[in-house]
Amino acid sequence: MSTETILVTGAGGHLGRLVVEELLALRDQATKLVAGTRNVGELARLEARGVEVRRVDFDDAASLDAAFAGVSRLLLVSTNVFGPPRQRQHTMAIDAAKRARVEHVTYTSMPNPDAGSLVPFAPDHRSTEEALERSGLAYTALRNAWYTDNLLQSLPGVLAFGKWFGSAGNGRVANVTRADCARVAARVLTANDVPEKRYDVTGGEALTTQQIADIASAIFETTIDVVDLSDDAYTKLLGERGLPPPVVGLIVGSDANTRIGKFDVISDTVERWTGRTPESLRSFLVANAASIRAAATAMRLRASSG
Numbered sequence: 382m383s384t385e386t387i388l389v390t391g392a393g394g395h396l397g398r399l400v401v402e403e404l405l406a407l408r409d410q411a412t413k414l415v416a417g418t419r420n421v422g423e424l425a426r427l428e429a430r431g432v433e434v435r436r437v438d439f440d441d442a443a444s445l446d447a448a449f450a451g452v453s454r455l456l457l458v459s460t461n462v463f464g465p466p467r468q469r470q471h472t473m474a475i476d477a478a479k480r481a482r483v484e485h486v487t488y489t490s491m492p493n494p495d496a497g498s499l500v501p502f503a504p505d506h507r508s509t510e511e512a513l514e515r516s517g518l519a520y521t522a523l524r525n526a527w528y529t530d531n532l533l534q535s536l537p538g539v540l541a542f543g544k545w546f547g548s549a550g551n552g553r554v555a556n557v558t559r560a561d562c563a564r565v566a567a568r569v570l571t572a573n574d575v576p577e578k579r580y581d582v583t584g585g586e587a588l589t590t591q592q593i594a595d596i597a598s599a600i601f602e603t604t605i606d607v608v609d610l611s612d613d614a615y616t617k618l619l620g621e622r623g624l625p626p627p628v629v630g631l632i633v634g635s636d637a638n639t640r641i642g643k644f645d646v647i648s649d650t651v652e653r654w655t656g657r658t659p660e661s662l663r664s665f666l667v668a669n670a671a672s673i674r675a676a677a678t679a680m681r682l683r684a685s686s687g
């Protein structure tokens with residue numbers, strides 16, 4: 382597609398950065414790339430590579446009208462606040478896209494954000510998808526599965542103490558790497574054909590907590606004991622560890638949602654759009670083994686020094 386102007390919101394975030402890199406690798410000379418962020422100064426280095434940087438803050442409608450002017454394709458990266466404030470932010474962005482006559486909006490959603498979801502922030506994604514539908518804009522919701530990358534945060538603690546607490550039972554998750562999500566998003570943004578309204582973006586295998594623990598045990602040459610709790614017991618445990626109630630709600634809600642099968646979704650989206658099989662969880666852990674091991678060791682040392 383030529384003479385396009387593609388804008389990526391949240392270009393300062395982990396996913397947004399990767400999408401901009403993918404677009405730089407894919408773009409033809411006629412395509413203009415715009416990185417939208419609240420912190421323009423932090424992305425100034427992109428300008429030397431031919432990317433225009435514009436201020437995009439979903440809490441500031443004026444910034445959106447200025448930034449979206451002339452944009453034909455927009456990637457609306459969901460923000461990292463939860464509940465009604467996020468729903469308002471996304472609605473502001475969609476309204477601005479409509480005013481600017483953006484031709485197509487791609488949105489980063491989540492798997493099965495329907496009313497039966499037990500994830501506390503599912504209504505944010507559901508209402509955004511509904512707002513896109515109501516807007517009359519052409520759009521695509523990329524329902525990204527939970528990132529495999531999230532294990533970089535959770536696995537060190539599991540390895541440090543040998544126990545994986547949770548309440549997901551035998552439910553399965555088809556984790557996908559953030560990099561695969563970015564590769565898909567960039568290709569949807571540059572597609573010649575009109576993309577469909579919805580894609581599940583998942584890894585190639587849906588795994589239980591026990592299966593993930595077994596993979597990690599083999600890679601890190603240790604034994605992980607999976608301790609499956611009731612939601613109430615898991616809530617109590619996380620509360621006792623000092624996590625704030627909203628965070629506890631997110632973690633337990635996510636496990637409960639896994640248990641009822643709402644994350645047990647496998648699609649061929651990554652392969653279809655990128656021509657490559659999605660990176661497996663095992664391969665991701667092997668590639669990141671050194672940093673995971675170092676984080677686990679640091680946690681163990683901290684615990685033993687009081």
Ligand SMILES: NC(=O)c1ccc[n+]([C@@H]2O[C@H](COP(=O)([O-])OP(=O)(O)OC[C@H]3O[C@@H](n4cnc5c(N)ncnc54)[C@H](OP(=O)(O)O)[C@@H]3O)[C@@H](O)[C@H]2O)c1
Pocket residue numbers: 390391392393394395396397417418419420437438439440458459460461462470489525526527528531559
């Ligand atoms: N699938 C998963 O496992 C998973 C995990 C975590 C998050 N997510 C969702 O996917 C999104 C992207 O993931 P990520 O890993 O890139 O998260 P991240 O690194 O935490 O990035 C947060 C993003 O939110 C944007 N943002 C925050 N407030 C904003 C505002 N007022 N206006 C416009 N943009 C705003 C940031 O943009 P700037 O800083 O550039 O302004 C940034 O791109 C997250 O924000 C979250 O909604 C998914």
